[in-house]
Amino acid sequence: MQELGKIHQLIIPFFGHDLTFNLEVILMTWIVIFILIAFGILINLKKNILPGPFQVVGELLIKTFSDLAEESLGEELAKRYSPMICALFMFLLISNWLGILPHLEEPTKDLNTTLGLGLMGTFFIAHFEGIRVKGLKNYLKEYTEPFIPMIPLNIIGELANVVSISFRLFGNIMGGSIIILVVSFLVYSIALPPFLNIFFGLFVGTIQAFVFTMLTTVYISLKVR
């Protein structure tokens, strides 16, 4: 039980502040990136009109997510953002599945990962596109609705979206791994943990990856229209 909440950190002093790096999370993120690159190369190795197994999976993913993006974002924006949306889903999927392998951990178990992804999609891209499509004046005007005193609450509402989207993923993955750890400890790792791993790793991990991707798309589309 001692490993609960233990993090390997690299602390570098930087002009009076301590810069903290979570080494394990960085390593695991690199592993995910490596797997994705390898997958990408495998897909492109043998492109054929009769697709091989990797090409089928790749085509399926890209088709599904570009359709989803087009439906909620419209054709023009979808062309720009569907690669990102598809990549986001694949990254989250592999990240959430990574914990099934022994000695590896989900990078999404760290709040920094999910918060970073949440800030990217729900905050920066959504607001950037909102300003770009609607113009700064109309964009700012939305904050005064329904009446001007609501401005601070509207701003908090925007920030709350980022908080909820990142804590949702973090809470699910972290909760799953802590439950697996505690239950394994209680039953001396007999019989139960593999089933829990399948439920939390494969099932909940897939659902949460999809939910995160969908919500990112939806928040962008809400800002645009």
Add this chain to the structure above:
Amino acid sequence: MDFDLQSWITIAAFAGGGLCMGLGAIGAAIGEGFTASQASTAISRNPSLSGDILKSMLMGQAIAESASIFALVVAMLLLFSNFSADTWLMVYVLISSGLCMGFGAIGAGVGAGFPAGAACKGLAHQPAAGSRLTTNMLIGSAVCQTPAIFALVTAFILLFTDFTGRPVSPTWAAIIGAGLASGLGAIGAGIGSGLAAESGCEGIARQPEAVSPVTNVMLLGQAVTQTTAIYGLLVSFILIFKIVPATEALAPAMALLGAGICMGLGAIGPGIGEGLTARDAVRWIARKEKAIADITRVMLVGQAVSESTGIYALVVALVLIFVV
């Protein structure tokens, strides 16, 4: 009125056992009553099938009862084991595990009554789908028990964790908070999963060919509904296993207790709300199988958004535990 530690522990064990069984009986009674009422309606509509309907009702009630049986187990354990400890924390542990299992059994009991009722009603409409209906009801109501199992796990961990050497002052609040987080948090998820399973049974009765998409989406909806209960379990584990420094001040203790109450209460609403969403989604997938992709997507997005208040509760609970 000066009792020693041992008599306080006995008092707490009796109080905890009473609370556990008393609270734990609420849910199953409501759920089984609902099932019986639906079964009566069904028999009055189709008296020739009364034997099948009765069988299905009893089967459904047996599952709805299991959460209460968990409560009975914990209550018996509290009443008849001889707890002796040299720390005052044992008093709080006994009360908290009783509360945890008692509250935790409410949701699952009420929830498991819904699919059983719907299965009885469906049997009267569509006797041919009997076996499929029963299977779906069994799966659906078994999944409803998961939050109660979470509460059971927390109650057992509380009872069997060694708290000797932990400082009494803030740890007592963490123990009570842990029990409340898991126990209260299980209510919403139990009721919500029951709502999802209800429309699963209803849908299969209406459209027996649609059994596999209906069961799949039902399970998906139930799994998402239970995430808030998982947050409750997470907060309980953190509260139990985090070592807090000893202090005489009241504020740190109240922060830990507040975290537990916050997560427990905060999980109720989203659990029921997500269950309502899953219910309508499953119902309409049974009626219009072609729209399954659209409906499932909207269900997931809608559930995720209605979960956000539960996530705010999680955030506040984590802030209360780790920051202040």
Add this chain to the structure above:
Amino acid sequence: MAIEGADLVKAAGFLGAGLAMGLGAIGPGVGEGMAAAKACEAIGKNPKEAGLLTRTMLVGQAVSESTGIYSLVIALLLLFVV
């Protein structure tokens, strides 16, 4: 155990924050769930309008979530300001 005034105020603040967010989460949770349920029903009736219905649902949910956000604000104020 000597309880001082400042300690008591802080303790009440922490407990109040927990209660505010916990109770405040119940209403919006159920309400947003209802909105999503009706959206699922509407898409079942009219699958062609899925995009429009999803947007309407999200706007409605965002509005009904505002009371949850007020609770969050009050809880954070109680935690950090009081």
